[in-house]
């Protein structure tokens with residue numbers, strides 16, 4: 001595997017990779033030779049708890065070494081634009097920075113959030129593409145401006161583990177938040193689950209929160225949340241800012257918070273969220289603290305999604 005940015009990179013073999021991830025969960029150290037004398041490099045332009053630590057754990061399980069750089073704070077301020085006179089605050093160009101960092105590793109993970117101001121720049125993945133152009137090793141997205149594929153893969157592992165029937169209904173629901181958040185997690189979730197063969201997929205959100213059709217692939221949208229949640233086997237909550245009115249918060253309607261009453265509409269459904277989650281804003285305490293919540297197993301599966309992808313990248317190097 002030479003890159004992992006979206007479902008497209010695994011579309012032809014996602015079932016095989018899912019089985020591989022489930023095998024890793026059973027036997028985490030079975031491939032501990034794959035990473036011998038290899039290094040996984042992780043660059044974070046933004047904060048992270050799960051992605052950072054699960055990626056480190058995944059690399060260790062493969063016997064690899066790891067370095068992490070908080071590019072947003074620990075290194076030189078990077079210049080992203082080409083052809084500029086660098087007489088301002090930036091001290092190093094991303095071109096040299098990535099060429100150097102990729103010389104120090106065998107797989108390069110990068111987290112780069114959208115700025116939510118310039119839609120074209122975000123949706124053209126300008127920063128991720130600069131990383132790819134200058135990297136001499138495979139690049140893995142640790143959440144880009146538009147997608148979060150390691151999260152979606154972990155979500156797939158989790159749903160595969162918890163599903164009780166052949167086919168399952170999965171509902172992606174918008175929920176309120178006080179800050180403008182990326183569309184990366186819901187875009188990615190929609191892109192994956194609209195194409196997973198055992199899933200009936202529904203999206204629910206207030207009007208104005210339609211996601212990019214490039215990622216929803218014609219998924220059913222139901223604007224009435226109660227209606228959408230009926231008989232759901234999995235409820236996947238997430239806030240996102242508007243795609244059409246780019247980066248804006250259009251609603252903070254607390255009736256969209258996922259509560260016990262909402263979960264009662266489902267088919268004894270499981271509650272999922274990628275975390276970090278704001279309690280009693282996105283989801284009420286009595287849901288998050290109940291047996292129907294599987295957010296911790298979901299976060300645990302981040303290890304095995306990363307381990308599977310790193311393993312594929314290290315093998316092909």
Ligand code: AN0
Pocket residue numbers: 181182183184185274275276
């Ligand atoms: C980020 C987001 O919504 O994309 C990261 C989620 C994994 N969340 C926040 O910034 C709170």
Ligand code: CP
Pocket residue numbers: 047048049050051052143151274275276
């Ligand atoms: N879910 C997720 O990616 O969490 P972090 O932002 O903490 O890495």
